[in-house]
Amino acid sequence: MLWRCPRCQGPWDLDFHAAPVPLDSLAGRVNSLWRYAEALPLSDPYATLGEGRTPLVPLTDTISAKLDFLMPTLSFKDRGAVQLAELARRLAPRLVVTDSSGNAGTAVAAYCARAGLTCVVYVPQGTSPKKLEQIRAHGAELVVVAGDREATALAARAAADEPGAFYASHVHNPYFLHGTKTYVYELWEDLGGRLPDDIVVPVGNGTLLLGAWLAVSELYGHGLIDAKPRLVTVQAEAVSPLARAFRAGADDLTGSPAAVAPTLAEGIAIPNPARARQILRAVRDTGGTFLTVTEEAIRAAQLDLARRGLFVESTGVACWAAVRETRGPGTAVVPLCGAGAKTGLAGARL
Known part of the structure; x- marks a missing residue:
């Protein structure tokens, strides 16, 4: 099937x-999230697990956090995975194939189980054992690839090219982005028809960012907001190809993809994102920018949130790490994307 x-x-x-x-x-x-039916390309879902409508809670006088780790599979990836599973259910493939560093694969496995679809999930070596256990528990076949995230994607794509396979790619398939855009529709509803000055999002492959851009563009185009909020994007300093390109004024990635350096923010450690041009265009379209965070800042941010009662995985705290001590005037929302139970404390790893 075309992917x-x-x-x-x-x-x-x-x-x-x-x-x-x-x-x-x-x-x-x-x-x-299905309450925003007018904005979604699919309707009347069968595969839903009640995803979406996560709480928005204040962290400071100007910064709030959206608790997207309070999802059925404990990460924001459920927003897009339910769209892919629902699409696949209607196409009735022989099997569903996906690749992931953990959270997307877990979400696709869960929603395929809900939809009654056979699922195969490809993951790189070093994926959190807790995520592997979760994928297996949902009944998916697990393939651990001896290599990095890029090698894993290549292996999955080869399998996806086989007859009767549906590639549930959170990168290539745009239905995933129409799922993640509901994050911003929820902000808009919870804030009474407004959006914050800045929407801060972590970026690896850019699925949350591009979904946010879709929603912002739709709301602005329909006259439902007066101005577009800035999309402020965050990468780990160790793996930050998009931040480098942005600062260089480039429209696409510059130079050859660098090797993936070790980072606690493994979920956004993507050296060559396939939608790089769109990501850079989205940030510039809203007057946004890129921020990078060190490993020390990620550790400190995870512990800081835990002391506030919020145990979030290390990738999911990157945005709080970027803004918690440097935030200027204006309002902002950061996503807490994945539960800490999926990976444990950052100090115990790397």
């Missing part, structure tokens, strides 16, 4: 035009 653009062989985009979501009608709707 990439036949012309350029890169990720494809969906020709879908969202209708305006009426804010005053949302109170009586289903309490999940």
Whole structure:
């Protein structure tokens, strides 16, 4: 089944035009991300697990956190995975194939189980044992690839090219992005039809960022917000190809992909993101910027959040690490993307 653009062989985009979501009608709707039906390319879901509608809680006077680790599989990837599983259910493939550093694979495995689909998940060596256990528990076949994240993706794509396979790629398949955009629709609803000055997101392959950009563009285009918030993007200093390109004023990645350095933010350690041009364009379109964080800052941020009652995995604290001591005026929201139970404390690793 087609999973990439036949012309350029890169990720494809969906020709879908969202209708305006009426804010005053949302109170009586289903309490999940499916309440934003006008903005979603699929409707009447079977595979849902009640995903979405995660809490928004203050961390400071100007910064709030959206607790996206409070999802059925304990990460924000459920927003996109339910869209992929629902699409696959309707296409009825022989099997669903995906690749992941952990959270996306777990989410796809869970939603395939819900939809009654056979699932194979490819992961790189070194993936958290707790995530591997979760994937197996959902009944998926697990393939551990001897190599890094890029080698894992290549192995999955080879399997996805086999007849009857559906590639549930959170990078290449745009239905995933239309799932992650509900993150911003929820912010808009919870803030009474407004958005914060800055939406801060971690970026590896850019699935949350690009979903946020879709939502911001739709809300602005429909006249439901007066101005676009800035998209402030965060990468680990150890693996930050997009931040380098942005600072160089480039429209795409510059130079050859560097080797992946060890980092606690393993979920965003992507040296060659397939949607790099779109990511850079999205950030510039909103007047946003890129920030990078050190390993020490990630450790400190994870412990700081834990002391506030929020145990988040190390990748998921990157945004708080970037803004907690340097935040200027204006309001911002950071996502807490994955539960700490998936990986444990950063100080025990790396």
